[in-house]
Amino acid sequence: MKYELIEEKYLEDIQAKGFLFKHKKSNANIVYIQNDDENRVFHISFKTPPKDNTGVFHILEHSVLCGSEKFDVKDPFNELAKGSLHTYLNAMTFKDKTMYPIASYNEKDFMNLIDVYMNAVLFPNIFKNREIFMQEGIRYELDGEQNELTYSGVVYNEMKGAFSAPERQLVHIMNEVLFDKTYSRFDSGGTPEGITGLTYEQFLDCYRQYYALSNSYIYLYGKINIDQYLAFLDENYLSQFSNTESAMLTEKQVPFDKIKFLEEKYPISAHTEEADKTIYSASFVISSCTDIEGMMGVEILKYMLLDTEASPLKRGLLDSQIGTAVEGSFNTSMYQPTFSVILKNAVEKKEEQFKNCIFDTLKNIAENGIDKDLMEAAFNKFEFALKEEDYGYRPKGLVYGINIMSNWLYGENPLDCFETKKIFEIIKNKSKDRYFENLIEIFLLKNNHGVFVTLVPEKGLEIKNENKIRESLQEHMKSLSKEAVEKIKADQEILKIYQDKKETKEQLEKIPTLHLSDIKKDMESIEKIVDGNIYYTPQKANGIFHTVFSFDTTKVPQAYLGYLGLLGSLLGKVETENYSFQDLTNKINTYLGRFGVSQELYLTNENQEYSPSLCFKIKTTSQNMKYIFEILNEIIFHTKVDNHLRIKEIVKELKSKMERNFQENGHLAAIVRGASYFSDAYYYMDCIRNISFYDFLTNLDFETVSDKLRDVCKYIFAKQNCSAFVAGEKEDYQYFSKVFLDFYNKLDDCNVEKQMYPFENKRNEGFMTSSKILYNVKLANIDNFHYHGSMLVLKNIIRLEYLWNEIRVKGGAYGASISLTKNGLLYEYSYRDPNLEKTYASYNNTLNFVKGFNASAQEMRKFIIGTINSLDKPLSVNDKLETMISRHFGKTTNEDLQKERDEVLSTTVGNIRDLSYLMEAFENQHYICTIGNEEIIKNNESLFREIRKI
Secondary structure, X not given: OOEEEEEEEEEHHHOEEEEEEEEOOOOOEEEEEEOOOOOEEEEEEEEOOOOOOOOHHHHHHHHOOOOEOXXXXXXXXXXXXXXXXXXEEOOEEOOOEEEEEEEEOOHHHHHHHHHHHHHHHHOEHHHOOHHHHHHHOOEEEEOOOOOOEEEEOHHHHHHHHHOOOHHHHHHXXXXXXXXXXXXXXXXXXXXXXXXXXXXXXXXXXXXXHHOOHHHEEEEEEOXXXXXXXXXXXXXXXXXXXXXXXOOOOOOOOOOOOOOEEEEEEEEEOOOOOOOOOEEEEEEXXXXXXXXXXXXXXXXXXXXXXXOOOOOHHHHHHHHOOOOOEEEEEEEOOOOOOEEEEXXXXXXXXXXXXXXXXXXXXXXXHXXXXXXXXXXXXXXXXXXXXXXXXXXXXXXXXXXXXHHOHHHHOOOOOHHHHHOHXXXXXXXXXXXXXXXXXXXXXXXXXXXXXXXXXXXXXXXXXXXXXXXXXXXXXXXXXXXXXXXXXXHHHHHHHHHHHHHHOOOOHHHHHOOOOOOHHHOOOOOOOOOOEEEOOEEEEEOOOOOEEEEEEEEEOOOOOHHHHHHHHHHHHHOOOOOEOOOOHHHHHHHHHHHOOEEEEEEEEEEOOOOOOEEEEEEEEEEEEHHHOHHHHHHHHHHHHHEOOOOHHHHHXXXXXXXXHHHHHHHHOHHHHHHHHHHOOOOHHHHHHHHHHOHHHHXXXXXXXXXXXXXXXXXXXXXXXEHHHEEEEEEEOHHHHHHHHHHHHHHHHHOEOOOOOOOOOOOOOOOOEEEEEOOOOEEEEEEEEOOOOOOOOHHHHHHHHHHHHHHHHHHHHHOOOOEEEEEEOOOOEEEEEEEOEOOOHHHHHHHHOHHHHHHOOOOOHHHHHHHHHHHHHHHOOOOOXXXXXXXXXXXXXXXXXXXXXXXXXXXXXXXXXXXXXHOHHHHHHHHHOOEEEEEEEHHHHHHOHHHOOEEEEO
């Protein structure tokens, strides 16, 4: 036997069987979770505790996927993305581990992916191609005209973007203090300064030390023949290695005798006022991640203390009026987890008041007990999540595979992590006897292993830091010999040759791919039953009923659009005639699994029509369905909008969240803003939830806000505007349809005509932030547009073949992509990008790429399969409901979708070249929008019609 079966166990919580193996020769650890889930999951992971801030494990994560012994191409990861049916394909660096996970419904595809990933991590090309390290990690570059020395590299630029957020800086500072004697003090992603100190030799040494099978953890999940997979792994990989010493994780940090305090600075834009921009945080080290019950208990406690509108610690901090936005975090992805409280947009010199507020509030809760309604609401929220198991874009088998690492990595039994429902019931029973109050005492009030950090804003600090780096590089440049300068230039040229080199047909054919015969020819439809104003899709939903109440907002006058955006953020969070906002929060969380209010905008195919809606998105269990309408009636008919203090509090918190999004996901804001230059739909979106909305909140007149909000409600909550979209079991629907009619009949009539929204035609804006990087968007509005399925293939080709190489690989940006909507909006965007003018030049060259596009039959097949994969992503019940809604408002029929699929499957190289007219229009139109680094934007001011702060 090649393997030792260490344990076999039935996992009642997930109705599966777990197996724990050890490969005898290599000492590799293996877990298999056997069930009937056809969304199969695999990952191989390595224990990788960092020794410094060079980000070496992050760079290795990128680099091993850049070609291997068996799959000798520059980017097998990208080749897989082109032609696989994966449901997940990624790699991730955590504080203490590096993971390489994949998932697929297609078993042939699943085996292909395993083969490529195993070869990548065990036989990477990093030893023979130093260019990989230069590209993905760090390198010097010399500007040809200025002869200026700079740094570049994909991970380097990614982390410049990450550390642009003060929250990331705060976590790094906190960890440096709390874990000054262990690996946890280092940032495994790498700090920008730390990355520049990593050498190629250190990079290779780190791989040799940690990428050993004795230091690996292999996970398999789903409906497979495990004997076949174990034999494949042994014969092709595991048997080629012998046992070596496993990497050791540093022991626990010794607790402090006293809590520590420190102050640091963080950069804000030179155009931003420093007042009320201080950030305070309190962080504590909590037990260890192997304490499964303790981790769940603290997670529930964190929810009660900080995550709801009724949370007492959140309320105490906001009521103190020191700051305007409270966040809580509990980081369990490290051996010693950290519990943190963060107060943002705060008044300076209030450290003592912040500390006293936290401890006084916690002492009061510990002495008098946690509110029973709040506890019941928290239990319902967590129980619902355990029942639903909806993890968004991540397959549940993958989430299981990530969760077990907290035990497995530290020598505990990974199969114990599948007893969450049992542990949850234990905690519920213990809660009757001061369980959570004791957690507060032990982990927070009597815990000296903590740190209070104050981050003070400083105008222009980022520019100062950049100038220091520039000056340091200039000094280094002066110290270099002529030979050293020539070496940098030679390395630059070597990298360029490497990046430009085309793989041979023989090399590409080694990457395993599927055939079109493996693809389903028919699209899967989502059944829709129309019942008056209700649109229902029958689904097996494990006793959960999904609802979306949609209210058409096209009757709201243009002058009220900002108030419409604000209303969506207030409903359910302000008092009503019968409930305080705290009691309403508890009622919602006690009886509903999810309650959210959102502003949605659905585009109609092949024209400029759009359908905006204010939506209530609600999920609950079958037994609690009556509370859907009880709570909805209370919010729609009895909400009070007269409490200006509460509205101001929500506005400040909302602005804080938007500011963080502008920093961390600026491409999303730039896309909407850029499209608003020529699109009614996106102008509308900008007014209710984007940059124009942010400006509206900044200048909000609180004297008139209540009357305006009441007026908006009259335009929205009317019979003519109301539709319900639901998914779930038929028995639940029968009850819903009866009660919905009573609710519907309570709505007033509204005979106001649909409004038209003329918009201002601003163009080409640059929005300056304190970020180290940029988000660049170029857009076009295609006239005489007629959608065809081959356009989806074109998007896939441009994204993976052109933008990946030009913007990411050569330009060093973390990401880039393209979108083409069915009504003719075309845009390309970059993410965490160090370049501005160079990126826009690359966008404009897309036309030449499409005109000259050529591909073999196999390459075209891969692009088509990858495109089909984007159409066939697995959908949860909630996903199916949302898809039904978008198809309804988009007026998309099953016939439209089948036609699109047929056109994708029949796409040829000639079809792609024929679409060059789209890129010609894209090149000729000059709509651009950039968000990010103020210095770079200022230096390229001539590209923009207007530049301003945000």
